Amino acid sequence: MDxxxxxxxxxxxxxxVGQPHTAKFDLHCHSNASDGALAPSEVVRRAxxxxxxxxxxxxxxxxxxxxEAKAVAVEVGIELIPGVEISCQWxxxxxxxxxLGFDIDCASFLRAIEAQAQARNKRAGLIDxxxxxxxxxxxxxxxxxxxxxxxxxxxHFARALVDAGCVRTEQxxxxxxLGAGKVGDIPACWPELAEVVRYIHASGGVAVLAHPRKYRxxxxxLRKLVEEFASLGGDALEVLTGGQAPPDTELLSxxxxxxxxxxSCGSDFHKPGQPWTELGSLPPLxxxxxxxxxxxx
Numbered sequence: 588m589d590x591x592x593x594x595x596x597x598x599x600x601x602x603x604v605g606q607p608h609t610a611k612f613d614l615h616c617h618s619n620a621s622d623g624a625l626a627p628s629e630v631v632r633r634a635x636x637x638x639x640x641x642x643x644x645x646x647x648x649x650x651x652x653x654x655e656a657k658a659v660a661v662e663v664g665i666e667l668i669p670g671v672e673i674s675c676q677w678x679x680x681x682x683x684x685x686x687l688g689f690d691i692d693c694a695s696f697l698r699a700i701e702a703q704a705q706a707r708n709k710r711a712g713l714i715d716x717x718x719x720x721x722x723x724x725x726x727x728x729x730x731x732x733x734x735x736x737x738x739x740x741x742x743h744f745a746r747a748l749v750d751a752g753c754v755r756t757e758q759x760x761x762x763x764x765l766g767a768g769k770v771g772d773i774p775a776c777w778p779e780l781a782e783v784v785r786y787i788h789a790s791g792g793v794a795v796l797a798h799p800r801k802y803r804x805x806x807x808x809l810r811k812l813v814e815e816f817a818s819l820g821g822d823a824l825e826v827l828t829g830g831q832a833p834p835d836t837e838l839l840s841x842x843x844x845x846x847x848x849x850x851s852c853g854s855d856f857h858k859p860g861q862p863w864t865e866l867g868s869l870p871p872l873x874x875x876x877x878x879x880x881x882x883x884x
């Protein structure tokens with residue numbers, strides 16, 4: 588019996604007939620528009636050179652790299668999906684939601700992203716003040732100079748602290764000043780999970796819970812999170828991400844099936860030299876799952 592045709596999607600230009608689980612999709616990566624090391628154009632070229640057919644550039648709380656990435660994607664023949672990784676709150680946990688396939692001209696969505704930028708900017712000032720209280724010089728200006736939009740995150744502060752001679756390495760900066768629970772780990776005033784899912788959907792986009800096993804929560808708490816995410820209309824879990832152990836993939840696959848969620852995959856690439864997060868390096872999604880790019884948004 589013939590299979591029914593797939594519903595039209597943004598991914599229609601990608602040759603995936605008969606191989607929806609094996610075509611190379613990388614739907615989570617970063618450029619220097621946020622905390623990545625490479626320019627958006629370099630990320631796209633690197634992805635294409637590694638066989639990625641469909642890429643989503645998902646910088647933190649900004650769309651600043653998308654125009655540059657789109658121009659190069661056309662040149663190298665790679666399908667670029669509009670993407671952004673949005674910070675939010677759920678029960679005192681900071682979470683990241685990857686938005687895919689949204690209307691980049693949606694006014695309400697653009698206002699929400701601008702609010703995210705303002706929250707990040709305020710947080711940057713608070714981080715610098717906290718470091719100064721512990722005897723560090725102000726490094727905010729240096730950290731800002733490393734970014735495209737002048738809004739640094741903790742990785743930029745880490746490099747600035749190295750440049751200022753406060754620490755020898757970026758790893759030491761996180762261990763001493765910027766890591767979880769340290770003086771520079773300043774929480775931002777992020778929107779609630781429900782609000783983020785709502786405005787992603789209002790823009791026509793898909794809401795994906797990013798790297799669920801990277802959050803500092805028990806498996807029991809994670810199950811509660813996924814249950815609520817699904818009840819809010821969340822669309823997919825990032826079942827595969829860079830550096831993830833096989834048992835975590837199995838747990839996330841089970842949760843997808845239990846809650847009727849689709850599955851996404853993304854390397855979470857930030858810079859070269861980290862093979863566990865290299866672009867296009869993930870294995871295929873488990874065949875028992877429905878990929879996020881199948882059956883529309």
